[in-house]
Amino acid sequence: MLIRKFLILILSLFLLSGCRTNKNTVNFSNVKKGEQLDKANEITVEQFLQIWINNSYPVKIDLNCHELYKDERYTYFGKNDLKLLSLESHLFKVRNDSLNLQLGNYNKIDGQIIRQEFWEKIVPKEDVDTWKNAECMSSSSRPTYTYELKDHKIRIELHWRIKCDGRKIFEKDYSGYYDLKTMKIEK
Numbered sequence: 001m002l003i004r005k006f007l008i009l010i011l012s013l014f015l016l017s018g019c020r021t022n023k024n025t026v027n028f029s030n031v032k033k034g035e036q037l038d039k040a041n042e043i044t045v046e047q048f049l050q051i052w053i054n055n056s057y058p059v060k061i062d063l064n065c066h067e068l069y070k071d072e073r074y075t076y077f078g079k080n081d082l083k084l085l086s087l088e089s090h091l092f093k094v095r096n097d098s099l100n101l102q103l104g105n106y107n108k109i110d111g112q113i114i115r116q117e118f119w120e121k122i123v124p125k126e127d128v129d130t131w132k133n134a135e136c137m138s139s140s141s142r143p144t145y146t147y148e149l150k151d152h153k154i155r156i157e158l159h160w161r162i163k164c165d166g167r168k169i170f171e172k173d174y175s176g177y178y179d180l181k182t183m184k185i186e187k
Contacts, residue, residue, distance in 0.1 A: 040093040053111035136164035
């Protein structure tokens with residue numbers, strides 16, 4: 001009985017700690033009206049790409065990066081992160097001249113489509129079949145992507161590891177490019 005009360009107390013404290021407020025909280029609705037812009041951290045186009053390309057759809061809990069406001073020097077973006085039981089808002093800005101020069105029409109960059117096309121065009125069918133045909137009681141597949149901006153292209157690196165019944169049976173690296181002008185995957 002005492003342990004049960006202790007657990008309820010711990011759980012209550014845990015829940016209440018997630019309800020705290022912060023004076024530095026950013027309200028995205030205010031940012032859309034051009035307010036609270038001084039709370040934005042400036043980031044590079046490369047840093048922005050790492051955030052933007054990881055947007056996911058469909059959205060269950062909106063943790064995607066969104067354009068909120070644009071002035072003559074900067075474009076302001078907001079992104080939420082899930083922290084324990086609350087959302088933590090992040091506001092950042094990217095210089096318009098750099099954004100336009102290096103990424104062009106970033107709104108058309110869809111990381112999910114890029115990863116799917118990369119998988120279809122770069123990863124050999126035999127490698128995919130290795131995973132599909134593995135006779136395992138339990139398996140895990142861990143594809144890890146990295147992205148780098150180079151000369152109007154996004155260099156994509158994929159590291160793929162497969163475990164079958166707790167032991168590694170496959171590990172390989174792949175690379176290619178996503179051309180920002182043609183919006184296509186290249187080897």
